Amino acid sequence: MTVTDDRPATGAPLTAADYIALDEQWSTHNYHPLPIVIADAEGAWVTDVAGRRYLDFLSGYSALNFGHRHPALVAAATEQLGRVTLTSRAFHHDQLGLFCRELAELTGTEMVLPMNSGAEAVESAIKVARKWAYRIKGVPEDTAEIVVAGSNFHGRTTTIVSFSTDDTARADFGPFTPGFRVVRYGDAQALAAAITERTATVLIEPIQGESGVVVPPLGYLRTVRRICDENNVLMIADEIQSGLARTGDLLALDHEGVRADLYTLGKALGGGIMPVSAVVGRADVLGVLRPGEHGSTFGGNPLACAVGRAVVRLLATGEFQERSRELGAHLHTRLRDLVGQGVAEVRGRGLWAGVEIAAGGPTGRQASEALAERGVLCKETHDTTLRVAPPLVISREELDAGIDAIAGVLAR
Numbered sequence: 167m168t169v170t171d172d173r174p175a176t177g178a179p180l181t182a183a184d185y186i187a188l189d190e191q192w193s194t195h196n197y198h199p200l201p202i203v204i205a206d207a208e209g210a211w212v213t214d215v216a217g218r219r220y221l222d223f224l225s226g227y228s229a230l231n232f233g234h235r236h237p238a239l240v241a242a243a244t245e246q247l248g249r250v251t252l253t254s255r256a257f258h259h260d261q262l263g264l265f266c267r268e269l270a271e272l273t274g275t276e277m278v279l280p281m282n283s284g285a286e287a288v289e290s291a292i293k294v295a296r297k298w299a300y301r302i303k304g305v306p307e308d309t310a311e312i313v314v315a316g317s318n319f320h321g322r323t324t325t326i327v328s329f330s331t332d333d334t335a336r337a338d339f340g341p342f343t344p345g346f347r348v349v350r351y352g353d354a355q356a357l358a359a360a361i362t363e364r365t366a367t368v369l370i371e372p373i374q375g376e377s378g379v380v381v382p383p384l385g386y387l388r389t390v391r392r393i394c395d396e397n398n399v400l401m402i403a404d405e406i407q408s409g410l411a412r413t414g415d416l417l418a419l420d421h422e423g424v425r426a427d428l429y430t431l432g433k434a435l436g437g438g439i440m441p442v443s444a445v446v447g448r449a450d451v452l453g454v455l456r457p458g459e460h461g462s463t464f465g466g467n468p469l470a471c472a473v474g475r476a477v478v479r480l481l482a483t484g485e486f487q488e489r490s491r492e493l494g495a496h497l498h499t500r501l502r503d504l505v506g507q508g509v510a511e512v513r514g515r516g517l518w519a520g521v522e523i524a525a526g527g528p529t530g531r532q533a534s535e536a537l538a539e540r541g542v543l544c545k546e547t548h549d550t551t552l553r554v555a556p557p558l559v560i561s562r563e564e565l566d567a568g569i570d571a572i573a574g575v576l577a578r
């Protein structure tokens with residue numbers, strides 16, 4: 167047996183090209199990352215293996231709302247690492263109940279189902295909604311339907327890609343899970359028309375992140391709520407990316423004063439430290455689950471709960487919501503000024519924007535690469551949209567520097 171050193175024969179340290187070659191050879195090619203190799207990070211900044219610093223304008227798709235290694239989050243994780251990290255749910259531990267109570271109180275909900283990844287939270291919400299339909303609503307067994315929106319993104323599991331409208335996400339992964347009806351996002355009439363007496367729930371993103379930070383028409387979400395109420399149908403809001411202060415409120419639905427029956431949360435709930443997700447909502451709905459019907463070895467583990475509790479404490483101050491509101495207003499004012507100068511359209515809310523690149527400009531990929539050369543990390547979604555989502559700890563000066571770089575890259 168040979169043991170491979172992680173350095174080339176010269177003894178020189180690995181370069182960015184070496185690390186990228188390792189990824190290329192040994193990790194599956196299900197991503198197409200920018201050629202940046204990050205070695206450490208703090209706040210709104212990351213540093214690559216050659217020591218070059220970049221402003222993070224992506225925030226791990228909102229998993230890093232509080233920036234990299236927020237001191238309060240690192241302290242909570244470190245403290246918990248010194249006590250107990252995993253028990254399995256075969257036993258109680260002293261973090262679970264407190265985490266669930268604190269998260270429920272923060273979100274104005276009654277019960278919490280802790281999981282790990284976002285996709286798991288969505289899968290869990292689907293199972294809960296189906297069981298609610300059979301046991302409470304009285305839908306005949308195995309006939310429940312779930313209404314979803316076109317251009318959705320809810321994760322990558324087999325069931326979730328079953329109702330994706332993105333060919334790349336679906337092709338070659340069938341056969342698919344039945345029981346989903348897809349209607350056009352933002353079209354309340356189409357949604358109403360898709361509801362039958364077998365409908366268990368509507369599952370919807372209040373703002374579609376992966377689709378390009380698409381904000382539905384004003385009043386749409388309130389109408390969805392009314393349609394659900396009139397038809398005894400649950401409303402599940404997938405706030406995995408839009409929630410937890412990203413849009414300037416705790417939840418994106420708060421902007422329309424709408425309450426969902428269930429919310430899926432993830433990404434920022436783990437504080438950028440580890441995967442933590444949850445379904446939160448009505449006790450009479452989540453209460454349909456009995457022992458043995460659903461679970462996860464890691465869901466609700468002590469370390470996850472300790473980190474989640476620290477995230478809840480940060481959000482309870484309202485500071486991050488306010489930063490997102492104020493800096494977001496500035497971001498959108500400045501980005502809108504670029505319309506006609508290489509930008510076709512700007513969408514979004516709070517410190518979250520989809521920048522539609524004007525025809526004749528660079529592709530989203532080219533723009534992301536050019537931004538990286540200027541020291542700003544951002545990522546395209548689809549061919550022509552730049553997604554801008556800086557950490558909520560970013561300063562106004564840093565934000566302006568990043569926007570200047572975008573203006574420079576897109577200017578025509």
Ligand SMILES: *Cc1c(COP(=O)(O)O)cnc(C)c1O
Pocket residue numbers: 227283284285286288319320321322371375376404405406407408432433
């Ligand atoms: C990221 C995301 C998910 C999936 O989360 P994972 O942790 O990647 O499984 C689900 N829904 C929305 C809206 C998301 O943005």
